[in-house]
Amino acid sequence: MSDLTNKKIAFLTSHIGVEKAELESPWQAVLDAGGTPLLIAPKIAPVQSMVGDVDKDATFDPDTTVAKSSVEDFDALVIPGGTVNADHVRADEDSVALVKQFADAGKPVAAICHGPWALVEAGVLPGKTLTSFPSLRTDVTNAGGSWVDETVFHCTANGWDLVTSRNPDDLDAFNATLADVFSKA
């Protein structure tokens, strides 16, 4: 069992369209391992989740804003998916800058489904191998990453850990791997 005691784990979303299970399930995995998850979004305003990308579900309250967050405050980063959410995250300059800070600092990042668009936008994929929702394959490849079709993939290239998965069906493997990787960071 991975131990995340005293580890602060950032969860980065926009305010609309995060896939509910991709936020809640890794969040619970961090809690179960004794870690402290913190929700970061552009504003202190509700984060509207969706199920299957198109049905609105629960809202979540951010713990802090992107502008007030720095990589020094956290041990690792989780980037959930949701097509509309991931499209909004990549369009937010400060959110993308925060993602880049984690890679530059050599701190681990876990991204699932459409979440890896933020990595495309941050320009941190050359030399990295990853998976994602299959529709991102071309964008990932064009951004210099190597795309694989795996339940979960852990890449250690370029001095930082990247854990990626394809979709909500991969969450058990995604959660176990990110907890293991984050516990060693």
Add this chain to the structure above:
Amino acid sequence: MSDLTNKKIAFLTSHIGVEKAELESPWQAVLDAGGTPLLIAPKIAPVQSMVGDVDKDATFDPDTTVAKSSVEDFDALVIPGGTVNADHVRADEDSVALVKQFADAGKPVAAICHGPWALVEAGVLPGKTLTSFPSLRTDVTNAGGSWVDETVFHCTANGWDLVTSRNPDDLDAFNATLADVFSKA
């Protein structure tokens, strides 16, 4: 006034998440110019539209399927947006192949908002200049296109006309330009 009499214009969508105005408004513009719009989707099943990407609205019935469609059947192609829709269109191999047929045949294509992801996926952007929803800028650039921030842009490079716009606020300019370009095709 552009004249689209005897012109068949294909509108390509998936079954979920097309931005309603980006389907309805160019459709009406084609009708107003005397043309015949035809809705093409992967299956004979409802096309669920959304407003603002997250609120379900009207459904539309396809006139034919992607598998039964060929570039020879049409004079031009419109690719509406909607984030989830555009993500589904690019993930459908036959839809992407149909888009590529239009470029290869030198027939005009008009794409708006997130619609240009289908052009990224079809690999037809090297040498082309276009606009899109701003979040696609990196994907378009990485796919070899030159991205511009314009209400509407008409590119004639590589022997085929490409008309692109950024979002629903650009629809008046998008419609006028595509009707003009399609009328000369």
